[in-house]
Amino acid sequence: MSPRMPRVRRARLSLLTAGTASLALLATACGGSGGGSSSAPKNFNYLSVTENTAIKAALTTLSEGACKAENKALPLKVETVPQASLDQKLQLLAGQDALPVQFAAGSAPALTNQLNKSGKIADLEKELKDRGVLDQIEPAAVSTVKALYDGKLAVLPFEYNIEGIFYNKKLFTANGLSQPATWDDLVAASAKLRSEGIQPFSASGQQGWPLTRLLSGYLYRTLGPDALKKVADGKAKLTDPEYVKAAEEIAALGKKGYFGKGLGSIDYDTAMNQFLNGKAAMFYMGSWALTNISDAKQNKVGAENVGFMPFPAVPGGKGKIDQYPSNVGLGVTLAKKSFDDKTGDWTACIAKNYGATVLKGQGAISGFKVNEEFEDANKVTADVRETIGASKQNVLWFEALFSTKATTVSQTNAASLVSGSMSPEKFMQTVQDALAAK
Numbered sequence: 257m258s259p260r261m262p263r264v265r266r267a268r269l270s271l272l273t274a275g276t277a278s279l280a281l282l283a284t285a286c287g288g289s290g291g292g293s294s295s296a297p298k299n300f301n302y303l304s305v306t307e308n309t310a311i312k313a314a315l316t317t318l319s320e321g322a323c324k325a326e327n328k329a330l331p332l333k334v335e336t337v338p339q340a341s342l343d344q345k346l347q348l349l350a351g352q353d354a355l356p357v358q359f360a361a362g363s364a365p366a367l368t369n370q371l372n373k374s375g376k377i378a379d380l381e382k383e384l385k386d387r388g389v390l391d392q393i394e395p396a397a398v399s400t401v402k403a404l405y406d407g408k409l410a411v412l413p414f415e416y417n418i419e420g421i422f423y424n425k426k427l428f429t430a431n432g433l434s435q436p437a438t439w440d441d442l443v444a445a446s447a448k449l450r451s452e453g454i455q456p457f458s459a460s461g462q463q464g465w466p467l468t469r470l471l472s473g474y475l476y477r478t479l480g481p482d483a484l485k486k487v488a489d490g491k492a493k494l495t496d497p498e499y500v501k502a503a504e505e506i507a508a509l510g511k512k513g514y515f516g517k518g519l520g521s522i523d524y525d526t527a528m529n530q531f532l533n534g535k536a537a538m539f540y541m542g543s544w545a546l547t548n549i550s551d552a553k554q555n556k557v558g559a560e561n562v563g564f565m566p567f568p569a570v571p572g573g574k575g576k577i578d579q580y581p582s583n584v585g586l587g588v589t590l591a592k593k594s595f596d597d598k599t600g601d602w603t604a605c606i607a608k609n610y611g612a613t614v615l616k617g618q619g620a621i622s623g624f625k626v627n628e629e630f631e632d633a634n635k636v637t638a639d640v641r642e643t644i645g646a647s648k649q650n651v652l653w654f655e656a657l658f659s660t661k662a663t664t665v666s667q668t669n670a671a672s673l674v675s676g677s678m679s680p681e682k683f684m685q686t687v688q689d690a691l692a693a694k
Contacts, residue, residue: 297594300330300602303346303359305339308586310547311360311414312336314614315606322613323605330598343367343660350376357594361411361587364660365404368589372410378595380603381409387600389607396647397623400582404656412603413623414610415585417542418644419469419567419653422549422636426561427454427537435563437577439474439505439570446514449537457509458536459674460527461519464667465655467506467674469540472654473567473581474502480574481651487691488657494684494691503673503680510674520671532557540567543621543640544585550619550633559634564643575651580643582650584623662690 304312312334319327335356337345343362349355350371361368371377384390397413405411428434428445431452436442446456459466475483479498486492492499509515516536528548531539532555539545548554549562569577590603611624619633621641632638655663666687672678678686 296596297330297357297599299333300327300358300599301356302332302334302588303356304334304336304588305342305360305586306336307339308360310614310618310620311586311588314414314610314617317613317617318606318609322609323602326598326602326605330602339363346371350374353593355591355593357599358588358590361589364658364663365656366660368410368587369406371589372405372408376592377410378590378592380412380590383595383600383603384409384607387604387607389604392607392611392625392627394623394625394644396582396644396650397584400650400652401584401587401623403652404584404587411584411587411589412606413584414588414614415544416621416623416644417544417583417585418640418647418650419540419542419581419583421565421567422531422539422541422545423563423565424531424534424537424557424561425563426557427534428563435565436568438568439477442568443509446509446538447512450512450514455516455530455536456514456538457516458522458527458530458539459515459519460522460524461515461671461674462521462523464670465653466524466527466540467670468654468666469581470506470509470567471502471670472652473540474505474570475499475654476579476581476651477567477570477575477577478502478573481579481649483575484652484654484657494688495681500680500684503684507673507676507680507683511676515674519675529554542581542583542585543644546637546640547618547620549636559636562636564636564639576649578647579649579651580647581653582647583653583656658687658691659693661693662687665690 302312302315315332315334319332342360343364346355346359346362346367355376362371368377381390384393393413394416397416398409400416401409401411401413423435427449431448431454433445433448436445449456461467472484478501487494510519527539528545530536532548534557549559566577566580590599607624608627611622611626612628612630614620614622615626615630619637621644632641655666658666669678669683669686673680673683
């Protein structure tokens, strides 16, 4: 549960799809002894996922520019695997004590937490602090990482995203609609659009997580920012009436046809293209989508016609509209065994220069500070950056604190919930059962 692009952003798939191998096997393979003795690497090896090209591109730019000296001492070398194979690959390498110098974190936080507990991951907070660059990570990004990884700075925020609803301002204006402030407003706007022959929402049912993000959005607005932590801690169940209510509300959107036809077969790129080609009025997504929105070749609507709004308020709910879901996309970490001075120099250079590099080169937002004057490519990017800077309290997403198994079950069945082939009660029961089985 990585990771915007022409395929750059399929990555949010980042923290999103679960791996296939067993964490129990990983624990056995890794043992509890730690990462072993230091082994000086010959290259700055980076293992990433095929679907994410953004980080590779930014690191390559750094290796040829700001981090040229560090690259000469320890050359960047990138290897990729399909995202679906990432967790299995990491577990295999961990069991062989052969993790690369730098690698994309596991699809679910649970895998990275296990690697960390097994002593396989470098103490990034200490290493960055020792090199005087810990302050180069935005505090909000540090907070989000620690919320995901047992209070540890276990990954670097090569991406930092808040989530909300991108919308087609032109379609809204043409149909007399303003930005919805409440859930009822959003449902009413969807009904109006549908009556005019416009598909209200675009979403990937194939990936599943864009749908469950709506579910967690409703839960956070009704029950407050600790809604899903209570489930993870066993203080509440997804089968409780107030949780099932959220599933009912999202399923109702699908029943009314607000996601169009064939939802279960729609992949991430298709959903993105539906919105960017003006075939859907709204698109719940993270700020990583700004890369696509800022690309005139992809965005036929025009970036100037795209707005960004938070998940709307639910009257009487305990949550607040300015509590944005956040994540670090394709989190990247470093192996303890190979972390030496050259690796540290590379990491420090990344901390100081990555933020500006990825923003200038791709219009993407990371969790690193931007140490250069920079004019945003468009208003929607400026609005999102301003929102991130002003955000006081962020929340996570539906599966963020789930086990790998429960994450898979949730995302696999999300399209069935929204298409009506699985009832809200059955969906929540199925995910709850998977949580109990962990």
